Amino acid sequence: MARVIRLDELDAIRSAGVNWRPVRRTLGVTGFGINAYSAEPGEQLIEEHDEVSGGAGAHEELYVVVSGHATFTVEGEEIDAPAGTLVFVPETAARRGAVAIAPGTTALVIGGESGTITPSPWEYWFAAGAAVDAGAPARAYEIAVAGLRDHPDHPTLRYNLACYASLAGDADRALEHLTRAVVADPRMRDWAARDADLDAIRADPRYPA
Secondary structure, three states, X not given: OOOOOOHHHOOOEEEOOEEEEOHHHHHOOOOOEEEEEEEOOOOEEEEEEOOOOOOOOOOEEEXXXXXXXXXXXXXXXXXXXXXXXXXXXXXXXXXXXXXEOOOOEEEEEEEEOOOOOOOOHHHHHHHHHHHHHOOOHHHHHHXXXXXXXXXXXXXXXXXXXXXXXXXXXXXXXXXXXXXHHHHHOOHHHHHHHOOHHHHHHOOOOOOOO
């Protein structure tokens, strides 16, 4: 079941000179680190720290300013961060911190160990969508085919690659991907029967019946 809470309903715990709102502990998140911090003008929003010192998780961190306005400092560089700004710090040794400059400033912090996340299959065909819309199916194929490194047998990824290759006039690749998609998930055969993207290969004797 979904666990739901508003940021302003979380306890604001004063620690290390900042107001910590314990998102991860409250919701029981186990897949990644996530917490929130709040501050008023002139107050420290994010304590100055790195991710290699004692107590740190050695995480790469993404800071999302969800309300108010802050100034971040990362390795001496000041970053203006009004609400809606995302500040990503991949280097664990980089010193970073932030100060609020507007009332009601809140930042959400998401962290995790570098290289531990496998992108979801859908990310690859979502990323290819703009190329398809622009009439560049060959480019869409180049973008999405990278997903096979992590998901070599994913039927929907294979199906989309078949569509891009068919639209690009590459029948051999289109038929290979479509065949593998249908073998992995027979429902793909029904999708293909109604999909104009595959019209160019439909008469080929290799087309999966």
